[in-house]
Amino acid sequence: MTGRIASPCVGLCSTTVGDRVCRGCQRVDDEIRDWPALDGETREGRMAELDALREEAAGRFLRVVDAAALEAQLVRHGIRFRAEQPPLSRAVELLRVGRDRIRDLSRYGLMPHEPLDAATLHAGIADALMAAAEHRRLDLVTLS
Template sequence: MGERIISPCVGLCSTSLGDRVCRGCQRIDSEIRDWSALSAGQRQRCMVELDELRGEVAGRYLQVIDAKRLEAQLRRHRIRFREEQPPLSRAVELLRVGRGRIRELARYGLAGRDGEDAACLHERIITDLLAAAERRQPRLPMPDLLIPDP
């Protein structure tokens, strides 16, 4: 049986619509295209880079005040996350899925820095996140799948 390939994909890929950066997972088009050809270590490094980017951007607007409560809510609502995923990166996923339903951020272990509701926070975070992802240069050597070895 083959190795399970872990992916940051959330099923909202916008690169097929012409975006260079996916609005769902924030990978650039070449990372998405070449994902299955990357080694497990390369995929892991990419996931860490994306987590760091999400944490950096989300941290401008959001604070995790109770990581255990955040995790419990993610599990309760069956929102996918990785065990090694940092809390702020997890919070971005929570807001993506629940931004229209979350009324009290504290019930989810979160606090907004400017007192905004979940939908406004998500909009600000995702706008900045996409801009930051657009500037991001992956540190991975991407395989060129179109040119065969001589």
């Protein structure tokens, strides 16, 4: 019996509508296709890269002031996360799912650098993530 293959997929694959980079997980379309064939070490490395990308993008807009509160809210709302996933990467998922319902970010252990609402924070982070992911895609094309 094989174990579950860990994946950064969040169930929002925009590559099915023609994007070369997924808006949900920031992977390149070829990478999504080839994911199941990658060995565990390669998948873990790529997930760490995606976490770093999310930390960098989210860190431009907010910081985590209470990681335990963030985790409790993720659990409360049934938002999937990994034990080794850094708090800022987790915050990206929280904002993706709850951006239209979150009113007080401090209750989620988050503090924006500027007084922005959750939807505005999510939009800025999503734009930064897509720009970085597209840059990575172009780097991969150049290397091949």
